Amino acid sequence: MPDFAAPIARLIDELKRLPGIGQKTAQRLAFHLLRVTPEEALALADAIRDAKEKIRECSVCNNLTDTDPCLYCSSPTRNRKTICVVEEPHNILAVEKTRQYSGLYHVLGGALSPLQGVGPEQLKIKSLIERLKGGALEEIIICTNPTAEGEATAVYLSKLIKPLGVRVTRIGVGIPVGSDLEYADEVTMLKALEGRRDL
Numbered sequence: 001m002p003d004f005a006a007p008i009a010r011l012i013d014e015l016k017r018l019p020g021i022g023q024k025t026a027q028r029l030a031f032h033l034l035r036v037t038p039e040e041a042l043a044l045a046d047a048i049r050d051a052k053e054k055i056r057e058c059s060v061c062n063n064l065t066d067t068d069p070c071l072y073c074s075s076p077t078r079n080r081k082t083i084c085v086v087e088e089p090h091n092i093l094a095v096e097k098t099r100q101y102s103g104l105y106h107v108l109g110g111a112l113s114p115l116q117g118v119g120p121e122q123l124k125i126k127s128l129i130e131r132l133k134g135g136a137l138e139e140i141i142i143c144t145n146p147t148a149e150g151e152a153t154a155v156y157l158s159k160l161i162k163p164l165g166v167r168v169t170r171i172g173v174g175i176p177v178g179s180d181l182e183y184a185d186e187v188t189m190l191k192a193l194e195g196r197r198d199l
């Protein structure tokens with residue numbers, strides 16, 4: 001790395017930790033932040049601090065939220081007979097974009113991946129099973145990513161949940177295999193939801 005003043009080097013190093021940010025982009029962002037007014041640059045720092053201080057996991061569904069329970073879990077208008085299971089909180093946005101789903105959510109915090117040391121214990125599966133015990137649930141829609149890990153997680157959950165008498169479905173085709181639901185547009189996601197099949 002060129003000889004940057006220590007505070008600049010530190011800023012570049014921090015920016016490089018962000019996903020998708022390499023050395024060049026980090027440098028460009030760092031010099032941009034140094035060029036704008038202190039207020040503009042510190043607004044970013046404040047937003048990060050504010051979000052980190054106020055955002056936590058919903059104690060029911062593990063979605064990221066500033067209220068507990070989150071807006072979905074506490075909503076009086078959501079359909080409480082269906083839970084859509086996703087890997088990460090941002091996957092909820094992909095489902096919400098369709099405007100056709102009004103049930104609840106459960107965030108697993110990842111997908112099963114034995115090679116990376118992610119087993120059932122590392123995911124929020126126990127709390128999902130606890131939520132099924134009230135008896136009001138009719139369907140679990142497994143909305144994990146269409147990757148090997150996402151599919152393995154879907155199969156695992158279906159074997160666990162079906163004996164409890166709850167219908168388990170998996171979102172349908174349309175989303176490219178190996179991709180993240182994050183990148184599915186509304187129409188694709190809607191078709192995937194509508195085309196869900198029993199597991």
Ligand SMILES: [Zn+2]
Pocket residue numbers: 058059060061062063069070071072073074
């Ligand atoms: Zn919640």
